[in-house]
Amino acid sequence: MADIKLHGFWYSPFTVKVKLTLELKGIPYENIEEDRLNMSAQVFQYNPVYKRVPVLVHDGKPICESTIIVEYIDQIWPYYPLLPTDSYERALARFWVKYADDMPVPAIGSLAQSSNDEEQEKAIEKIWEHLRVIEDQRFNNNVKKFFGGDTINIVEIAFGPLVRFIKVLEEALEVKVLGDEKFPHLQSWYNNFKDVPVIKENLPDQNKMVAVIKFYREKLLGSS
Amino acid sequence: MVEEAKVLLLGSRFSMFGMRAKIALAEKGIKYEYMEEDLTNKSPLLQEMNPIHKKIPVLIHDGRPICESLIIVEYIDMVWHSNYPLLPSDSYHKAQARFWADFVDQKVYHASKRVWISEGDEQEVAKKDFLQSLKQLEWFLGDKPYFGGDTFGFVDVALIPFYCWFYTYETFGNFKVEEVCPKLISWAKRCMQKESVSETLADGNDVYEAVVDYKKKFISN
Numbered sequence: 001m002a003d004i005k006l007h008g009f010w011y012s013p014f015t016v017k018v019k020l021t022l023e024l025k026g027i028p029y030e031n032i033e034e035d036r037l038n039m040s041a042q043v044f045q046y047n048p049v050y051k052r053v054p055v056l057v058h059d060g061k062p063i064c065e066s067t068i069i070v071e072y073i074d075q076i077w078p079y080y081p082l083l084p085t086d087s088y089e090r091a092l093a094r095f096w097v098k099y100a101d102d103m104p105v106p107a108i109g110s111l112a113q114s115s116n117d118e119e120q121e122k123a124i125e126k127i128w129e130h131l132r133v134i135e136d137q138r139f140n141n142n143v144k145k146f147f148g149g150d151t152i153n154i155v156e157i158a159f160g161p162l163v164r165f166i167k168v169l170e171e172a173l174e175v176k177v178l179g180d181e182k183f184p185h186l187q188s189w190y191n192n193f194k195d196v197p198v199i200k201e202n203l204p205d206q207n208k209m210v211a212v213i214k215f216y217r218e219k220l221l222g223s224s
Numbered sequence: 225m226v227e228e229a230k231v232l233l234l235g236s237r238f239s240m241f242g243m244r245a246k247i248a249l250a251e252k253g254i255k256y257e258y259m260e261e262d263l264t265n266k267s268p269l270l271q272e273m274n275p276i277h278k279k280i281p282v283l284i285h286d287g288r289p290i291c292e293s294l295i296i297v298e299y300i301d302m303v304w305h306s307n308y309p310l311l312p313s314d315s316y317h318k319a320q321a322r323f324w325a326d327f328v329d330q331k332v333y334h335a336s337k338r339v340w341i342s343e344g345d346e347q348e349v350a351k352k353d354f355l356q357s358l359k360q361l362e363w364f365l366g367d368k369p370y371f372g373g374d375t376f377g378f379v380d381v382a383l384i385p386f387y388c389w390f391y392t393y394e395t396f397g398n399f400k401v402e403e404v405c406p407k408l409i410s411w412a413k414r415c416m417q418k419e420s421v422s423e424t425l426a427d428g429n430d431v432y433e434a435v436v437d438y439k440k441k442f443i444s445n
Contacts, residue, residue, distance in 0.1 A: 049360060063319045065326060072319040091290045091299040098292055133276055
């Protein structure tokens with residue numbers, strides 16, 4: 001039986017992406033919770049380039065960067081495939097995964113670390129810009145329930161935890177980012193996503209996430 | 225057969241990202257039509273095929289667009305998988321290849337841009353970051369002839385187009401990559417012996433002239 005360890009932060013959307021992938025495929029693994037303020041030497045050994053989590057260690061071999069980990073898992077454990085088999089559809093799915101990684105992520109990070117109203121507003125506007133693209137370009141004319149059709153796929157895995165994180169930031173910072181009227185297709189897609197049983201069981205608890213975000217913001221900014 | 229459908233590449237002469245697609249197509253021996261984009265006056269076709277980013281390269285295969293250079297290279301590798309595979313078949317090594325190709329985008333590209341755009345202290349930081357990123361790649365290369373091992377592969381395709389920009393970075397930044405990363409320069413020269421690379425990469429002096437011109441027009445005070 002393969003030895004699989006996941007080093008991560010339970011509240012990080014990047015770690016959650018990997019966890020959801022492992023859970024969807026029914027892959028047993030050991031979860032190693034890292035402390036952001038005191039990461040283990042193993043993380044630095046396994047990921048000397050970026051020194052960050054998540055890191056998946058499969059039979060002693062480390063794989064880093066959440067998107068790369070997800071594709072790796074998908075290739076080794078084909079049960080519940082996350083990538084389309086058609087080359088073109090696969091390229092399209094990868095395009096949206098990259099969009100999720102490159103576009104909203106920095107803005108979400110800025111919001112999480114924002115220290116005043118001006119920074120918050122700027123970050124929120126940036127997030128809106130990217131959500132608008134997703135709402136209009138990806139969901140427009142798209143009547144399927146999920147990106148993968150009737151089942152979730154790698155694009156869900158890329159966006160779902162991010163949307164969840166935005167909702168947590170909304171509560172922790174008392175700001176409005178998503179709204180039913182602003183991004184109706186995105187909202188409807190997300191409601192379907194979080195109701196998938198494996199997702200529901202494995203998305204981290206909202207209240208606990210709000211508490212941990214508030215904790216780290218206090219540490220970072222010296223204020224609540 | 226889908227492979228025989230028309231292939232069109234939208235690119236730009238000095239773009240290292242466009243060069244990645246060209247090299248991959250050449251390695252696979254794929255016939256294609258090339259369209260040079262004027263990035264200051266983007267064609268309606270580019271805007272239609274890449275409405276979100278309006279960037280090159282865009283590969284249009286049988287009328288359908290594929291965007292983002294590394295995604296294009298993976299697509300080419302999958303569709304024309306029997307000719308000269310670029311990605312390893314082994315999952316772990318494939319993940320490693322993807323990691324380092326992504327590293328070129330995340331680290332090498334951004335630092336390199338800052339080298340020729342910024343000045344003073346900012347430029348010194350950019351130089352340090354750029355050379356550090358090359359050293360990390362050199363470490364991964366080790367004693368292998370190519371990043372792909374014995375054969376030219378995915379990471380080689382991702383990185384080699386930057387080689388024709390080295391003269392630009394070195395001139396603006398006043399340094400020599402070879403003094404810090406001699407193995408990497410040996411690797412680059414080895415790659416240049418491949419026709420797919422030597423026919424694709426722009427001339428280093430031409431890149432430099434174009435960048436000087438660009439700075440004058442769009443950046444300088």
